[in-house]
Amino acid sequence: MFRTVCQEMQSPSPALPPPLPPPHHTLGPKPPKPAPQINGEVPDARESIDQRFLFCHICQETYRRPKVLPCLHSFCKPCLEDYAAQQAQDGAVPCPICNCQAVIPKEGIAGFKTNTFINSLNGGDDLANGPRRCDFCVKRGKTASAILKCLECREFLCGACSENHKLTSITMHHHTLSLADLRSGRYSREIRAIEQVTCDIHKNEVIMLYCLKCRQPICRDCKVNAHDGHDCAPLKDATERHVSKVSTLMDKLKSHMDLETKMLEDYNDYSSKLKLSHTELVRAIQQRDDELCELVHKLRDKTIEREAKLYQDEKKYIMEERDRMHGNINAMNTAHSFTENILKHGQDVDIMSLSKPILDRIASLCLPQAIPDRKKFSFQ
Numbered sequence: 001m002f003r004t005v006c007q008e009m010q011s012p013s014p015a016l017p018p019p020l021p022p023p024h025h026t027l028g029p030k031p032p033k034p035a036p037q038i039n040g041e042v043p044d045a046r047e048s049i050d051q052r053f054l055f056c057h058i059c060q061e062t063y064r065r066p067k068v069l070p071c072l073h074s075f076c077k078p079c080l081e082d083y084a085a086q087q088a089q090d091g092a093v094p095c096p097i098c099n100c101q102a103v104i105p106k107e108g109i110a111g112f113k114t115n116t117f118i119n120s121l122n123g124g125d126d127l128a129n130g131p132r133r134c135d136f137c138v139k140r141g142k143t144a145s146a147i148l149k150c151l152e153c154r155e156f157l158c159g160a161c162s163e164n165h166k167l168t169s170i171t172m173h174h175h176t177l178s179l180a181d182l183r184s185g186r187y188s189r190e191i192r193a194i195e196q197v198t199c200d201i202h203k204n205e206v207i208m209l210y211c212l213k214c215r216q217p218i219c220r221d222c223k224v225n226a227h228d229g230h231d232c233a234p235l236k237d238a239t240e241r242h243v244s245k246v247s248t249l250m251d252k253l254k255s256h257m258d259l260e261t262k263m264l265e266d267y268n269d270y271s272s273k274l275k276l277s278h279t280e281l282v283r284a285i286q287q288r289d290d291e292l293c294e295l296v297h298k299l300r301d302k303t304i305e306r307e308a309k310l311y312q313d314e315k316k317y318i319m320e321e322r323d324r325m326h327g328n329i330n331a332m333n334t335a336h337s338f339t340e341n342i343l344k345h346g347q348d349v350d351i352m353s354l355s356k357p358i359l360d361r362i363a364s365l366c367l368p369q370a371i372p373d374r375k376k377f378s379f380q
């Protein structure tokens, strides 16, 4: 929403439109050709307006009877009706562009204000409903397709009627435009300057007043009927007052916009700094983790190495001890068998002659043994 407003505000200032085609009497007796030589470099009114103002966001086409929502986004009336049929909830419809909730008037979609500005740029309601009949022929009970519109008479003319129109002294200076030119919007600025907008209710009455109570432009007939007793001002004066008021408001809006733009920039700056600091923090955490892991791995390797050495030492010691014990047992066995044989089968002289070595040997084998104190490992 913010960006849209911002971009809409930046639309280029309107440049001068191309000159209106000259009155048809200057073109001689041939059928008038209202489209004059247009200098391609001079932008027309439509080119100087942001393109988003000219096409309906829903159907992507030139607006048909554009209606404007409170958020100031416009859509074709038929498009908005279809959209509301699907999307409206609790008497409100979300704007298809900015999602702002628009309360639907009691008259329905028709109750939203018509965007008369876009409407006139696109040729107005007159051209919204397909081919036009010649108004002059219709008055005489005939039918013929119109090819031109007289801006002063605000009537559509067929080829034959336009010939008559430019030969009559009263109307010969009138400005006419082809329907293609009307639809193109090239002369919308001039058309609006020449054509005075008439009342929807009182067809031939020009809208010249502004009802201050109802806040809407009205005609003189409206003033004495529906707006009887209401405070009114000439439309021109009311417009001047409104333009000066709205210009001040636009300055205010612009400074709000600048402020918000600055805030947005600050936030963008903050966001990128935040991202950077987050990335750095994550990297630092990862680095610390890597260092700790390496330290733990080193400690593990060292512990395993020390444990392996301890295991090897212990294994070697046990083997040596076992060898020593085997030796002792063999020696004792030998001494035991030897002594047993002598005592059983020897003569007294045999027994006594060997008494000392036997006693010595048994005594040496029966010396108290140092009990090994080695329980380095516990296997719980």
Ligand SMILES: [Zn+2]
Pocket (backbone or CB within 6 Å): 056, 057, 058, 059, 060, 061, 063, 064, 075, 076, 079
């Ligand atoms: Zn549309």
Ligand SMILES: [Zn+2]
Pocket (backbone or CB within 6 Å): 069, 071, 072, 073, 095, 096, 097, 098, 099, 100
């Ligand atoms: Zn909107």
Ligand SMILES: [Zn+2]
Pocket (backbone or CB within 6 Å): 134, 135, 136, 137, 138, 144, 157, 158, 159, 160, 161, 162
């Ligand atoms: Zn006609």
Ligand SMILES: [Zn+2]
Pocket (backbone or CB within 6 Å): 150, 151, 152, 153, 154, 165, 171, 174
């Ligand atoms: Zn005319």
Ligand SMILES: [Zn+2]
Pocket (backbone or CB within 6 Å): 199, 200, 201, 202, 205, 218, 219, 220, 221, 222, 223
């Ligand atoms: Zn009226």
Ligand SMILES: [Zn+2]
Pocket (backbone or CB within 6 Å): 211, 212, 213, 214, 215, 226, 227, 230
């Ligand atoms: Zn009123």
